[in-house]
Each structure stands twice: as structure tokens, then as C-alpha cells.
Amino acid sequence: MKPVRTVARTLLSTIFVVSGARAVANPELHVDRAKRVTGKVAPLLQGIHEGIPTDPASLVRINGAAQLLGGLLLATGHFTRPAAGLLAGTLVPTTIAGHPFWEQDDPAERRIHQIHFMKNLGLMGGLLLAAADTEGRPGLGWRTSHAVGGGRRRVRRAVRTARRDARIAVRSATAARKLPG
Numbered sequence: 336m337k338p339v340r341t342v343a344r345t346l347l348s349t350i351f352v353v354s355g356a357r358a359v360a361n362p363e364l365h366v367d368r369a370k371r372v373t374g375k376v377a378p379l380l381q382g383i384h385e386g387i388p389t390d391p392a393s394l395v396r397i398n399g400a401a402q403l404l405g406g407l408l409l410a411t412g413h414f415t416r417p418a419a420g421l422l423a424g425t426l427v428p429t430t431i432a433g434h435p436f437w438e439q440d441d442p443a444e445r446r447i448h449q450i451h452f453m454k455n456l457g458l459m460g461g462l463l464l465a466a467a468d469t470e471g472r473p474g475l476g477w478r479t480s481h482a483v484g485g486g487r488r489r490v491r492r493a494v495r496t497a498r499r500d501a502r503i504a505v506r507s508a509t510a511a512r513k514l515p516g
Contacts, residue, residue: 340470344409347461351406351422358399365433366391369398372432401425409465419465426462430455 358365369391377389388394402425408418434455436448473481 337470340468341412343461344412344415344465347458347465348406348410348418348422350458351402351425352410355399355402355404355406358395359403362392362395362399365395369395369428369432371435372428376428398425398428402429416466416468419462423459423462423466426455426459430459 373389373391373394376394380387380389388397401421405418405421405425408414409422430452434448434452436445436452439445439448
């Protein structure tokens with residue numbers, strides 16, 4: 336199954352690597368569309384810290400860099416689950432800014448943006464699957480509950496052993512008192 340995962344992750348990451356590299360190299364192409372999202376996000380970022388860039392070009396470049404990095408990590412099989420989560424996070428503002436089909440008056444434009452919007456929803460589904468994929472190994476939840484269950488078994492075993500040893504010690508002490516001398 337590993338070759339299938341490798342090919343699927345590589346194919347899924349291709350669009351993010353290409354579009355991320357383009358956004359980093361030339362953010363001005365996306366600034367006009369990004370303003371609908373960056374205008375709402377900028378005050379929130381300023382509230383977090385004044386040093387965070389809030390101009391649309393910088394935010395487009397940051398989003399592009401995140402897509403490029405996440406795509407490369409996903410494609411190469413390194414930190415695949417966090418990379419898929421990162422890419423899913425970058426896809427939300429990209430989709431809202433880039434394909435607002437609900438704002439289009441022309442039916443042809445509306446249809447085109449709606450198709451791209453749904454395509455991005457499909458990409459989001461693939462990324463969520465990649466983020467949840469444990470590659471056949473038990474997930475963190477299972478490992479945690481298993482470790483807790485194992486700990487409980489060890490404690491119960493230790494308690495039984497201690498009780499048995501205590502009974503043996505009591506019998507030994509009783510027998511020792513009955514010995515002459």
C-alpha cells in the first residue's frame with residue numbers, strides 16, 4: 336500500500352507546490368482577490384502582535400510559502416499528517432478569496448467559480464484523509480488507551496502479587512510463632 340500512498344500524496348501536493356511557488360515569486364497576481372480575506376484577517380493579526388505583516392502582498396506570499404512547504408513535505412513523505420493539516424488550513428482563505436461564486440452575476444462566471452470552489456472542497460477532503468492517515472499503524476488515540484490499559488493491567492498484577500506475598504508472609508510468621516524456642 337505504500338506505493339499507492341506515495342503516488343497519491345505526490346499527486347495531491349503538486350497543485351500546492353506549483354501555486355505556492357507562483358504566489359511566493361509573484362504575489363501581485365493574487366492581491367486583488369486576496370483583499371476580500373486579508374481585509375478581515377489583518378485586524379486580527381494586528382491584535383495578536385504588531386510586528387506581523389498585514390499587507391495583502393505579504394499575506395499572499397506567506398500563504399504561498401506555507402503551501403510550497405506543505406506540498407514539498409507531503410510529496411516527500413516527511414511530516415505528512417502535519418503537512419496535510421497545514422495545506423488544508425491554507426486552502427480555506429485561498430478558496431474563499433479566489434472563488435466567491437456567490438458574488439458572480441454572470442452565469443458562466445458563477446459556474447466556473449463554483450466548479451473551482453467544489454474542486455477545492457475535493458482537495459480539502461483529500462487533505463483531511465491524508466491528515467488522518469496513520470499508514471496502517473495505530474493512531475495516537477489507540478496507543479494512548481492501550482498504554483493506559485497496559486498500565487492498569489500492570490498495577491492490578493502488582494496488587495495481586497503484593498497480596499499473595501503478604502498472605503505468604505502472614506502464614507510464615509504464624510508458623511514461626513508455633514516453632515519451639
